Amino acid sequence: MKYKRTLVWFRNDLRLHDNVALFSAIEKSEEIIPVYCFDPRQFRILDLGFPKTGSHQSEFLIQAVDNLRKNLQELGSNLLILNGRPEDLIPEITKEYQIDAVYFSEEVTSEEIAVEKALESSLWKIGIEAITFWQSTLFHLDDLPFPINQTPEVFTQFRKECEKFSEVRKPLSAPEVVNSPKINWGDFPDLSSYGIGKVPVSLRAVMEFKGGEDAGMARIDSYFWEKDCLKTYKETRNGLLGADYSSKFSPWLALGCISPRFIFEEVKKYESERKKNQSTYWMIFELIWRDYFRFIAKKHGRKIFLVSGIKDNVDNWVRNEQLFWKWAEGKTGIPFIDANMRELNETGFMSNRGRQNVASFLVNDLNIDWRWGAAYFESQLIDYDVCSNWGNWMYVAGVGNDPRENRYFNILKQANNYDRKGDYIRQWIPELQAIPGYDIHQPFELSTKQLKEYKISLGGTYPHPMVKIPKF
Ligand SMILES: Cc1cc2nc3c(=O)[nH]c(=O)nc-3n(C[C@H](O)[C@H](O)[C@H](O)COP(=O)(O)OP(=O)(O)OC[C@H]3O[C@@H](n4cnc5c(N)ncnc54)[C@H](O)[C@@H]3O)c2cc1C
Structure with missing residues (x-):
């Protein structure tokens, strides 16, 4: 027997392809009411x-929801x-429109x-079925080969067993x-009423990120097929x-505009039609990291947000x-940190290499509560994903499931390895x-003479380093 009407509540699954909640609702029902709900708690200070x-993520979200609406239309x-x-x-909507069931994706x-x-x-009280679906992972x-509470703590073991x-x-x-x-489909809220401002377009951004399934699919097409970048991904990443x-891909993955299983299938297609090598595998390898943080979050529940993380460390953060804001605003006096934080603030994006370094600096060099850093990233990142963000921060802070005791990044060594000529700094710290x-x-x-020659005044045009960092 079919339902007359099902409400599909879209969450971080803002797409039509590979959407099991939507797919099942269509199979089971005569009519669908797709819904997106802007929750004011998500925008609180x-x-x-x-x-x-923050603004970058909010704008991307509005675009993604708008694109979903257009595609549904x-x-x-x-x-x-x-x-x-x-x-x-x-629940109010279900009464107003005589809905039989509510379908949505499960979060962790x-x-x-x-x-x-x-x-x-609330739905149970009014006799309406709520049916949840697992989405978002590869x-x-x-299909996991272990019960969730037995998820291996060490990534390599997790990956090997899944593979x-x-x-x-x-x-x-x-x-x-x-x-x-x-029905009356309603209008978009004005996010400025939550104090969320518009972001000026940055000419220095790595690329333009436009929210939505269409732009996400176009990026897969461009990165894999047009530009053929997948075959060298491992060397360039x-x-x-x-x-x-x-x-x-991360901003689109975070809101579910693209599905990791779709990416997986595209990689397999690329491997059979173009090339199969370590780089093509590495894309899957990274997506397994993403899965890992999601399953670890499901296993450990609220612990991933606690200062002690999933360990029992003492809180000596x-x-x-004042120190935190120097870091956040990119005014530490250490160019590699400042450049990355300035990129984040201006564009909402930062490379993985940058994230590792700025996170390590905050927790290891400044010893500041890692959750402050994670919260700042949550606000600023255009690709914020609750599990990947808090999981990676726990990892860097040493309160997660890293088998290595000390994940300290020597910033000057990293700068030498990844920005030897200093071009990245020149881009962000003119x-x-x-x-x-x-x-x-x-x-x-x-020397004073050199500083004068380059027209730099430490403590004036650029800050003194806020801490002494190890030489390399
Ligand atoms: C402190 C810190 C915070 C982070 N916060 C987030 C976050 O909020 N959202 C987020 O998506 N990623 C986060 N990452 C992981 C990683 O930095 C980004 O996924 C990656 O930089 C996104 O760029 P990309 O899509 O070009 O990645 P690619 O290198 O092209 O990787 C492909 C995909 O694999 C996944 N992936 C790659 N590396 C990781 C990783 N270390 N952990 C989990 N998934 C990974 C992502 O979905 C990514 O889109 C964080 C990393 C650190 C160190």
Whole structure:
């Protein structure tokens, strides 16, 4: 028997292809009401004074939701836009439009689960079924070769077991038609009412990130097929400058505009049609990291947000807002850190190499509470993903599941390995650009005469280093 009407609540699965909640709802129902809910709690100001979701991410989100609406309209449907708490609004909608069931994707972290539970309980009281679906990972939860509470703590073990005993399911195709009733589909909220401002376009950004399934699919097409970058990904992935050193899929993956299983299938196609090598495998390898942090988050629950992480370490972190803001604003006096933080602030993106270094600097050199760094990234990153972000931060902070005791990054050594000529610094810290070659990474080592020649005043045009960092 078919339902008359099903509500599909879109969350971090803003796509039509490989969307099992949408696919199942269409199979089971005569009509669908697709819904997206802007939840004001996502935009609240945190204790440190910045919004939980900053401007870059908010703009990307609006674009992604808008694109989903357009794509649904092309299939004869639309997207109902709500503004408020899903657990309050969705039950009201179900009554108003005589809905039989609510379908949505399952999340794994505490705030998202709390919303799910509250919604399920409200729906249960009015006799409406809530059905959840596992999405977003490469390997399906039900296909893991271990129960979730036995997820291996060490990545390599996790990866090897998944690769050996599990298979990636085939992605589902996008529907061709979506039947929906005629209703008032609502308007987008004005995010400026939450204090979220518009972001000026940055001419220095690695690339333009436009939210939505269309732009995400276009990026896969461009990176794999047009530019043929996949075959050299392993060698280029630690770069810092330009669109193509890495895939830049992360913002679209974070909101579910593209599915990891679709990427997997494209890699397999590339391997059979173009080339199969270590680079093509490495793309899958990185997507397995993404899965790993999601399953670890599911296993450990709220612990990933606690200061002790999933370990029982004592809390001896420093909580000094002045030091924290020097880091956040890119004013530490250490060019490699400042350049990366300035890129993040201006564009919402930072390379993986940059993230490792700035995170290590905050937790190891400044000893500042790692959760402050994670919260700042949460606000600023255009690709913020709760599990990847908090999981990676735990890892760098030594409170996660890293088998290595000390994950300290020697910044000057990293700068030498990944930006030997200093071009990255020249891009983001133009006030230092007269310093030639690698020397740009350590203006604090220059003589007074050299500083004068390059028109740099330490403590004036560029800060003194806030801490002494090891030489390399
Ligand atoms: C402190 C810190 C915080 C981070 N926060 C986030 C975050 O909020 N969201 C996010 O997507 N990634 C996060 N990462 C992981 C990684 O830096 C980004 O996924 C990557 O830089 C995105 O660029 P890309 O898509 O070009 O990556 P590529 O190198 O092209 O990798 C392809 C995909 O693999 C996945 N991936 C790659 N590296 C990692 C990793 N270390 N952990 C998890 N997944 C990975 C991503 O989905 C990525 O899009 C964080 C890393 C660190 C060190």
